[in-house]
Structures are given as C-alpha cells and as structure tokens.
Amino acid sequence: MNLSLSIFHLLSALVVAYAQSGPEVASYFRKHLSNTSTIYLPLESNYSLETTQRWNAFSAPTYMISVKPTTDLDVQKIIEYAFIHNISFLGTGGGHGYSVTLDTVQNGIEIDLGHFETVSIDQNANTMTVGGAVRFANITGPLYDAGKEFQVGACSCVGILGATLGGGVGSYGGLHGLEMDALKSLRMVTGTGSLIEVSSTSHPDLWWGMRGAGFNFGIVTSATYQVYNFTHNGQAMSADFRFHASQNASLYEFARSFTGKMPDAFSIDIAIAYNESFGGTYLFANFIYVGPLEEGIALIQPLIDLEPFDQNVTMIPWKDIETSSRYGVDAVACIKGNFHSVWGLNLYQIDVPTLIAATNYMDAVYAQHVDFRFAFLAIDMYAPRVIESIPDEETAYPFRSAIARFLLDIGFSNSSRAAAASQVGRTARSIFIPTSGASTSNIEVYVNYGHGDEGPLGWYTERKLPRLNKLKNRYDPHRLFSHYNALEAD
Numbered sequence: 001m002n003l004s005l006s007i008f009h010l011l012s013a014l015v016v017a018y019a020q021s022g023p024e025v026a027s028y029f030r031k032h033l034s035n036t037s038t039i040y041l042p043l044e045s046n047y048s049l050e051t052t053q054r055w056n057a058f059s060a061p062t063y064m065i066s067v068k069p070t071t072d073l074d075v076q077k078i079i080e081y082a083f084i085h086n087i088s089f090l091g092t093g094g095g096h097g098y099s100v101t102l103d104t105v106q107n108g109i110e111i112d113l114g115h116f117e118t119v120s121i122d123q124n125a126n127t128m129t130v131g132g133a134v135r136f137a138n139i140t141g142p143l144y145d146a147g148k149e150f151q152v153g154a155c156s157c158v159g160i161l162g163a164t165l166g167g168g169v170g171s172y173g174g175l176h177g178l179e180m181d182a183l184k185s186l187r188m189v190t191g192t193g194s195l196i197e198v199s200s201t202s203h204p205d206l207w208w209g210m211r212g213a214g215f216n217f218g219i220v221t222s223a224t225y226q227v228y229n230f231t232h233n234g235q236a237m238s239a240d241f242r243f244h245a246s247q248n249a250s251l252y253e254f255a256r257s258f259t260g261k262m263p264d265a266f267s268i269d270i271a272i273a274y275n276e277s278f279g280g281t282y283l284f285a286n287f288i289y290v291g292p293l294e295e296g297i298a299l300i301q302p303l304i305d306l307e308p309f310d311q312n313v314t315m316i317p318w319k320d321i322e323t324s325s326r327y328g329v330d331a332v333a334c335i336k337g338n339f340h341s342v343w344g345l346n347l348y349q350i351d352v353p354t355l356i357a358a359t360n361y362m363d364a365v366y367a368q369h370v371d372f373r374f375a376f377l378a379i380d381m382y383a384p385r386v387i388e389s390i391p392d393e394e395t396a397y398p399f400r401s402a403i404a405r406f407l408l409d410i411g412f413s414n415s416s417r418a419a420a421a422s423q424v425g426r427t428a429r430s431i432f433i434p435t436s437g438a439s440t441s442n443i444e445v446y447v448n449y450g451h452g453d454e455g456p457l458g459w460y461t462e463r464k465l466p467r468l469n470k471l472k473n474r475y476d477p478h479r480l481f482s483h484y485n486a487l488e489a490d
C-alpha cells in the first residue's frame with residue numbers, strides 16, 4: 001500500500017475530531033500496523049521501560065499512547081491516523097530535545113522511532129546509513145572499528161538526526177563541518193503523508209530546508225552521511241582542567257585570543273560550575289586537539305602555566321571523546337527524567353567582560369539558591385573555517401558565522417522552582433545579549449540550543465523565513481510538525 005499525496009489531501013476534508021481514547025487508538029494500530037511494531041499505553045507497567053524517556057521532564061509532552069513503528073509505511077499510517085482524528089503527535093529520536101515548546105503536545109501520540117536503530121557503514125564509499133533514532137553512542141564504536149571518524153556532539157545519548165536536523169555542532173566540526181553538512185540523503189515521511197527521498201537531486205527545495213529546520217517538515221526514518229578517514233590515526237588530545245573561579249578572566253582571555261585563528265583541529269569548552277569539594281564556584285574546561293600531543297600541549301601551555309588545581313591531559317581514540325573527556329560528565333548528561341531549564345545564545349565574538357560578569361552572576365546564584373548548585377553555564381567554541389566554507393545560501397541553517405555558543409542548564413527537582421529557574425536563565429541570557437555580536441536585535445540561537453521562547457526569527461532568521469514558510473505550505477500544509485521550536489506556532 002502506498003499513501004499518496006492526493007489521498008492525504010482528500011482525507012483532509014474528512015477530519016473527524018471526536019475524542020479518541022488511548023485504548024481505541026491502540027486497537028486501531030494493533031490491527032493496521034506491521035506486526036513487529038509495538039504499542040504502549042502510559043499506565044502499562046512496561047511503558048517507561050520500553051519507550052524512550054525524555055531527558056527533560058519539565059515542560060514535556062504528554063501522550064495517550066506511544067507507538068514504536070518498524071516500517072516507513074507504519075509511520076505513514078500513524079501520521080495519517082493522527083491527522084484524520086486531529087490528535088497532535090511528536091516523533092522521538094534520542095529524547096534529548098528540551099525546548100519548552102514541546103509541551104504543546106498534550107494527550108497526543110508519540111511516534112517513538114526506537115525500532116529505527118540500524119547502522120551500516122560502507123567502508124569504501126565512506127558513507128554511513130542510520131535509522132531515525134540512532135544515537136551517537138551507537139555509531140562511534142562501529143565507525144572507529146572501520147577506520148572512520150565523524151563529527152559528534154557533546155553527549156553520547158543525543159539522537160543523531162535530532163542534532164543534525166538543526167545543524168549539529170561539536171569538537172570535530174572544526175575539521176568536518178556541521179553534522180548536517182555531512183548529510184547525503186534522507187528518507188522521510190512528510191506532513192502530507194508522502195514517503196520521499198530527499199537529496200540534492202530529489203526534492204532539492206526540501207533538501208535545503210531539512211538542513212537547519214528539518215523538524216518542521218516530517219519524520220526521517222533513515223539518513224545517509226559522508227564519513228571520513230581517520231585524522232591523526234583516530235587519536236586526539238583531550239585535556240581536562242579545573243580552575244579556581246578567581247582565574248576566570250585568564251581562561252576567557254585565552255579563548256578570545258583564538259578569535260579568527262582557531263586551528264581546525266582544536267576546540268574549546270569552558271563551564272562555570274559548583275562543587276563544595278572544589279571550593280564552591282569553579283571553572284571546568286576541556287580542549288580537544290586532533291593531532292600530536294606536543295602540538296596540543298603547545299596550544300594550551302598558557303593554561304598549564306596558570307597551574308589549574310586539577311588537570312588530565314591524555315591522548316584518546318576519537319570514539320571515546322564524548323564518553324571519557326570532560327571528566328566523564330557524559331554519564332551524568334545522559335541521565336533522563338530530571339527537570340531542566342535550558343537557555344542558549346549564539347556568540348559572534350568572545351567578550352571577556354561579559355564572561356566575567358556571567359561568572360560573577362553564577363557565583364551569586366549558587367550562593368542564593370542552594371538547590372541550583374547543579375547548574376552549569378558553558379561556552380563552546382569550535383573552529384568555524386570549514387563551517388563557513390559552505391555558502392550561507394546552500395542550507396537553511398543561518399548561523400555559519402557564529403564562533404561560539406552560550407548554554408546554561410539549570411537542573412531542579414521540585415516543579416515549584418520552575419519560575420525561579422526561568423528567572424535565573426533569562427537573566428544570564430540577558431547578560432550575553434548586548435555583546436553577542438549578533439547583527440539583528442532578535443535573540444539569535446542555534447535552534448537545538450533554544451529555550452523555546454525566542455521565536456522563529458531567533459531560530460531561523462528573517463533571511464531564511466520566507467523560503468522556509470513556502471516549504472512549510474508545500475510539505476506540511478496542515479502544520480502537523482509544529483511542536484519543536486517551530487516555524488509557526490500551533
């Protein structure tokens with residue numbers, strides 16, 4: 001059976017919006033989806049074990065049912081059913097999306113892509129094809145064993161497609177560009193129910209939009225990427241440091257000194273955090289250099305000279321960067337189900353006084369709010385040369401000229417603290433806005449780092465919106481994909 005565009009359009013006249021209960025939906029799907037797909041109701045004991053849990057339990061979507069399809073046709077049928085019955089739905093990859101906009105799905109249908117988990121690598125063609133829910137943790141080992149490398153993010157549990165469809169930044173981006181720049185083709189079900197192949201030669205209009213705004217048009221069931229032969233035999237320097245907060249200005253000055261001359265193989269992450277055993281507020285920094293240890297050490301010598309109170313400089317296989325660098329914080333970053341208030345902003349320059357002000361602000365926050373001491377405020381700075389070598393007009397992603405990003409994660413455990421967390425986040429962001437170097441007055445933020453309140457101009461820019469809105473009318477005219485930092489609110 002093939003669902004065609006025209007059938008779906010015909011159906012659009014027949015939206016029957018009487019209330020459907022989870023069990024009713026379940027019995028329809030049990031009958032009509034492939035027999036390897038699985039269906040879970042939230043009250044069943046196996047629900048949280050078998051479905052992908054969300055990293056952020058705050059402002060989360062709620063579901064009457066979670067469906068784990070196994071075929072592209074299943075995905076088409078679920079979307080068709082949800083559309084006809086006017087039930088909102090959301091696709092789940094890794095579950096790490098944290099935007100406050102996600103709670104616009106209430107009592108909806110979750111399309112958990114967890115059964116789309118295959119990874120295949122073509123060693124000769126230098127390509128990799130992954131299912132829609134594959135996480136970074138699922139590809140690093142197989143790629144390494146094949147003698148290949150790839151641009152990965154900071155957390156092994158993030159969905160590759162979830163990251164890619166917004167851009168995909170990380171420490172190997174200096175060498176290979178954004179994750180979306182490595183895409184060769186996508187297989188997806190659009191908001192009209194059509195199953196299509198999208199690439200530079202197939203639906204090239206949508207190909208442009210999927211790279212930077214991909215969440216707005218459909219569900220990707222499989223994607224093919226370019227991968228790369230090893231750089232420096234697959235080994236990289238990972239340098240972890242902890243500094244006293246009093247040294248913050250020197251660290252930021254170090255980062256600033258690389259503006260306009262960041263080596264492609266070098267990346268910088270600096271975070272403000274709190275731990276009583278490190279004297280309270282402190283800084284934690286990680287530097288990756290994909291090359292010989294001596295060259296890496298030469299780059300970070302000014303910091304070693306500052307005598308950090310803790311350091312760990314080692315060579316590691318690239319596949320372990322996510323899991324073992326940054327003092328192994330990945331294990332904590334993967335924990336699901338906590339409340340988070342997350343805030344971000346693009347930085348087009350490094351302004352040292354702003355960063356000092358942010359450090360002092362966080363120091364005051366930790367003193368005032370004992371329960372926000374798990375919060376950390378991070379700056380990531382990845383070499384922009386390769387990213388900028390691709391012309392802005394080639395993709396919907398609008399922020400190739402950003403050189404760094406601010407990201408603040410405030411974890412909290414009692415929902416009564418949400419308003420206070422928001423106030424801290426908003427204040428911290430407002431410290432960065434005046435000196436971010438953005439050329440517009442919009443709150444410009446890499447869509448995957450967005451809090452959710454910035455709006456389409458902030459995620460997609462005035463420059464890209466007209467073309468994106470046209471694509472929306474064509475590929476998702478009923479606005480079914482409108483729940484994650486979307487082009488147009490529900």
Ligand SMILES: Cc1cc2nc3c(=O)[nH]c(=O)nc-3n(C[C@H](O)[C@H](O)[C@H](O)COP(=O)(O)OP(=O)(O)OC[C@H]3O[C@@H](n4cnc5c(N)ncnc54)[C@H](O)[C@@H]3O)c2cc1C
Pocket residue numbers: 055090091092093094095096097098113131132133152153154155157158159160161162163164165167168169170214215218219220221333334448449483484
């Ligand atoms: C701890 C942590 C670390 C992070 N580190 C980085 C980083 O280093 N670099 C970076 O670029 N980003 C990073 N991010 C941001 C991350 O890219 C986004 O949160 C991303 O949206 C997560 O994707 P997911 O599939 O895990 O999440 P989900 O919540 O499952 O998905 C997020 C959105 O993408 C959609 N989506 C997911 N899969 C598909 C698919 N196959 N087809 C269509 N739509 C899909 C979902 O419907 C949803 O709208 C980080 C986030 C966290 C929480």
Ligand SMILES: *[C@@H]1O[C@H](CO)[C@@H](O)[C@H](O)[C@H]1NC(C)=O
Pocket residue numbers: 015017086
């Ligand atoms: C579909 O649902 C939305 C909100 O859930 C509601 O506003 C809208 O009127 C419904 N549409 C129809 C055709 O019933």
Ligand SMILES: *[C@@H]1O[C@H](CO)[C@@H](O)[C@H](O)[C@H]1NC(C)=O
Pocket residue numbers: 035036
């Ligand atoms: C599932 O469906 C396939 C055909 O699509 C069929 O061959 C198989 O026997 C079915 N399995 C079960 C358990 O019903």
Ligand SMILES: *[C@@H]1O[C@H](CO)[C@@H](O)[C@H](O)[C@H]1NC(C)=O
Pocket residue numbers: 038039044045046047
């Ligand atoms: C989940 O548990 C319910 C009963 O609680 C059971 O009927 C169902 O078959 C289980 N589903 C799967 C996919 O294991």
Ligand SMILES: *[C@@H]1O[C@H](CO)[C@@H](O)[C@H](O)[C@H]1NC(C)=O
Pocket residue numbers: 117135137138156157158
């Ligand atoms: C993929 O990675 C996740 C960790 O994020 C893990 O739980 C899962 O078992 C892995 N899947 C496969 C098929 O290896």
Ligand SMILES: *[C@@H]1O[C@H](CO)[C@@H](O)[C@H](O)[C@H]1NC(C)=O
Pocket residue numbers: 229
């Ligand atoms: C990658 O490595 C393979 C095998 O070592 C080699 O044949 C191929 O030419 C290399 N490709 C590139 C782009 O360097």
Ligand SMILES: *[C@@H]1O[C@H](CO)[C@@H](O)[C@H](O)[C@H]1NC(C)=O
Pocket residue numbers: 245246247248249281356359360363
């Ligand atoms: C950060 O550095 C500035 C400038 O050196 C200093 O005045 C300030 O006290 C430092 N902040 C903290 C929290 O130590």
Ligand SMILES: *[C@@H]1O[C@H](CO)[C@@H](O)[C@H](O)[C@H]1NC(C)=O
Pocket residue numbers: 275276277278
């Ligand atoms: C603080 O540091 C100690 C020592 O490294 C560690 O055991 C502990 O888990 C840290 N606490 C937090 C909240 O990170």
Ligand SMILES: *[C@@H]1O[C@H](CO)[C@@H](O)[C@H](O)[C@H]1NC(C)=O
Pocket residue numbers: 238312313314316324325326327
């Ligand atoms: C130092 O870093 C390496 C690589 O990230 C890690 O495997 C090792 O456990 C770390 N050692 C300490 C003492 O933290």
Ligand SMILES: *[C@@H]1O[C@H](CO)[C@@H](O)[C@H](O)[C@H]1NC(C)=O
Pocket residue numbers: 414415416
């Ligand atoms: C959450 O905070 C409220 C209001 O301060 C308080 O009444 C409640 O006991 C707290 N809940 C928990 C589990 O700590």
